[in-house]
Amino acid sequence: DQQVKQNSPSLSVQEGRISILNCDYTNSMFDYFLWYKKYPAEGPTFLISISSIKDKNEDGRFTVFLNKSAKHLSLHIVPSQPGDSAVYFCAASATGSARQLTFGSGTQLTVLP
């Protein structure tokens, strides 16, 4: 039973345009959400997070939106750059769960020059 789902395994975007990566979750106890970026044969690196008390968090070119009623979050990257090409993982955690992260299956983003 996947509690965090990323339904798009891949996404291609032209350089300079917006990339939108989506994530859905089923566990209503999740109250903290994160996005990680991962290159092949490397560990994930943290990008941006959002607490369930907010609906938007912005950091430079990266913005995360949270829609609690729809149990949906999205990561917007604008403008997209070729260096953004990587696998993006959505993750979630819940208070009282020892804060272990539950990950989605990832979306491969390719930014075309």
Add this chain to the structure above:
Amino acid sequence: DGGITQSPKYLFRKEGQNVTLSCEQNLNHDAMYWYRQDPGQGLRLIYYSQIVNDFQKGDIAEGYSVSREKKESFPLTVTSAQKNPTAFYLCASSVRQPMNTEAFFGQGTRLTVV
């Protein structure tokens, strides 16, 4: 430089052998985690530890064992009981809950059974 170090980066194991993956952190984090990644899948939690001398099973603990004798170290042993051990293993650490915080990951160890 603060961070998490996993070693070795690549590891080959013969069937029937146990093998231990190393994970060391100097971030002064209380919590440490082991995840496994298979192709086309997300990261799945094997074991986690919130404090020295205590650890809990994650979603896929069968065939694995851990120890947490020091705050800085959280080694993972892949035993011969693990039926499909070939995978990319990731260690992570974070400050202890209930704080909302990200986990920091090491560079991973790719284990191949030959």
